[in-house]
Amino acid sequence: MSKVLSPDWRNGGFGVYVHWPFCQSKCPYCDFNSHVRREVDHAAWRDALCREIDHAAALSGPRRVDTVFFGGGTPSLMHPDTIAAIMQRIATVWSLSPDAEVTLEANPTSVEAGKFQGFRDAGINRVSMGIQALNDPDLKRLGRMHTAREAMDAFDVARRTFDRVSFDLIYARQGQDRDAWKSELNQAINLGLDHLSLYQLTIESTTRFGELHARGALRGLPSDAHASDMYFDTQEIMDAAGLSAYEISNHARAGAESQHNLIYWRYGDYAGIGPGAHGRITDGKGNRLATETLRMPEEWLNSAKTTGHGYLPTEELTSHDQAVECILMGLRLSEGINLERVRRLDANFLNEDALVSLTDGGQVSVDADQLKITPRGRPITNAILRELIA
């Protein structure tokens, strides 16, 4: 009954994610689905992405779209008219909320800054810039193609062009000490933005860094204890600046949060468009589907050309799976997760003993059925999830 009256996804909203899988070069820390190609047939990609939107809409039925996010890869390499065509298609097959948040990930280079006005005209109203570091030696080590100066210039253009601008920084880098990071962070705060994503450098096994790390050739990485200290330094500085974490690695002034990412974390529905994109779509019968597309750009494009989409067979999520996903995404948020909602999905999957001992230990708190990880517990979120669920 409740499925029909109020499907669970409504607790999070509905967004559309569009994946552009191409980059100028591959960064050594990045394990996203990104590929370097000399030539890209933009017209073919535009058509294929639009056709896949039709396919996703057929699964979801009519919806109002709260957010759109162009991610990658490097979606700022897209042609503005591709973006415009996609936005047009989204508005046609679904309906676009009048105050929809439409975000583009952008590289902070002068070339891309030159396209910003075009992106705005195509419907983008928020950019998230991959600045990553504010000094040239570290940018070079991270494999970035831009300098700090160039990034600041691109940031200025972005700020003049778009309503909302955020950027990413990577910390706990090779050889970075606490003081260096604190001053870099303060430098970023002084730019006066209202949203910042702050990630610790994570070594993924499938990357260039992962390869070097396995050979013991990646020097100067901070210990977990050191990285944990840097995490707490970060919270202290950001809290003081009025930019508290609303998610483990994301900081914003109240009201400036990324609405699109909140859909993921609040476990709403999202349509995944483009190679390797994942989605969660509640179909007309109330079943929640996990969708995934072909990862390799060429395979995806071929499939989209011939069948109209690159979707792999969808997986129907059980209530238990949904409860697990809901909590593992939701506990990343400072606001936490409503236990009543989770228990409605699956009444008895939470380890109640663990809940008690974690509450006693001060790692989580429960207040009016809202379960939260405390600031102290946040850096060990994975371990807490393991206790609560496994």
Place this chain on the structure above:
Amino acid sequence: MTDLSRIRNFSIVAHIDHGKSTLADRLIQSTSTVADRDMKAQLLDSMDIERERGITIKANTVRIDYTANDGNAYVLNLIDTPGHVDFAYEVSRSMRAVEGSLLVVDASQGVEAQTLANVYQAIDADHEIVPVLNKIDLPAAEPDRVKEQIEDVIGIDASDAVMISAKTGIGIPDVLEAIVTRLPAPTGDATAPLKAMLVDSWYDAYLGVVVLVRVIDGTLKKGERIRFMSNNTVHHVDRIGVFRPGMQPVDILGPGEIGFLTASIKEVRDTSVGDTITTEKKGTEAMLPGFAPSIPVVFCGLFPVDSAEFEDLRDAIDKLRLNDASFSSEMETSAALGFGFRCGFLGLLHLEVIRDRLEREYDIELITTAPSVIYNVYMTDGSMIELHNPADMPDAVQVDRIEEPRIKATILVPDEYLGDVLKLCQDRRGVQLDLTYAGSRAMVVYDLPLNEVVFDFYDRLKSVTKGYASFDYQMIGYQEDQLVKMQVLVNDEPVDALSMMVHRTRADARGRVLCEKLKELIPQHMFKIPIQAAIGGRIIARETISALRKDVTAKCYGGDATRKRKLLDKQKAGKKKMRQFGRVEIPQEAFINALKMDS
């Protein structure tokens, strides 16, 4: 009943991989005992584990009909003996059941320690021995050098060794002729009361226990009532027969013949290897010499990884014991591991074989605790306790002294690794008894405590000699030493499954290494975990696993929901394999890996 002069009974003595089973297959094949289409490699090793490991656990036999060059038809009985030191007693009984042996030596590798042990058994049994050099077709073959080595090391004449390649079939007719012309015929008196040796026995789901027998005197007939002299039990013989290698019924087995009987015997433990079988009435008075019940020497705990599988484990152990009386088990409860069994084995290989069979044939994942030996613990009140499990060690103040079993180990090793082998033996509290050379190889004999050998001595030996050493041992008795029980405390609680007996002088070093290992093996928790090794109340080593500080901060977007959910599912499955100990989860592999020594 076959004429005694037309019977030849023999065994094959060889090191693993030197071609024993291949030669047996060739002998069977070339005499058309088995149709070609029924041949499968290594006919006699019937169990998967035996075939994979190239070892034999149970004695096997085959009767081969052969018409020799002299024009006479002969019956050749091959007994394939268990070729491993753990089964030394079983080997000795098999050897007593035949009159001769083929000594098969790889013409490039030469004599190995295991060959030595078995060939001495053959010599002890007064065998005529025919040396056979195998793999002579290989480029690395050095028949002259190996012949010389056989003469030097074993002391038998190798000048007329038979040269063969079991793989290609070269020399097989010569082997058959040598068996007839060079091995003696058995002796025996068909009119005397029945006297037969119980060579081995195994359980068959349809027939009950099948008993492998060698008739010495008298005759064994179907329908007779027979008596096992060691336990004085009487059975009615349902059927008798011979192996070709499948079972073939016969009406009578006479002196010198080897075959089987079934007599509605339900359990293998009702039959004892080496026992004497006679008729219920008018039987023989004298038992065959050398009978001894087999006694386990190595013990370990076996616990199901999933505690819900305890009953399955009990059933599986009961089934295996149907077929293996030398393996003992009794229920054990461990605070760390829950319910399981303390099992006794004839040696390390026996332990591994049983554990593998439980895991493979019965599909039960097991946690094996560190192997231990039996200590004789003499109490101050004059009594003596046989200690099978270090966790049961009585309070030190009540203990007068402790004796531990020692072995005589024989190791054959190429020169270049000798230094490492000597160091390994010294490190394990060994006392050198002998060191001789045979060609470029050294033969080292050490008196070693069995408890230093049962864990990973053989692995270490293989590793320091790159696999070129061969090793054999025999028990030589008990000796008093300075032994103490070392306990391990994780988060201030003793973990019984990690208790061990150590020599006082080694305790600090063992404790330190053990704590360091556990620090690596136990994952970080949300709190700090002290790990301590202690003797009595005294802490001798300590490590701390620091509390988990950070395990997250990477991006987590829409695509991660599936990945993270599946990871959690996997961790949930992994958690079943952890042992909850107080607030600490210890991975099952920690129990065995923690005890592996690096030197």
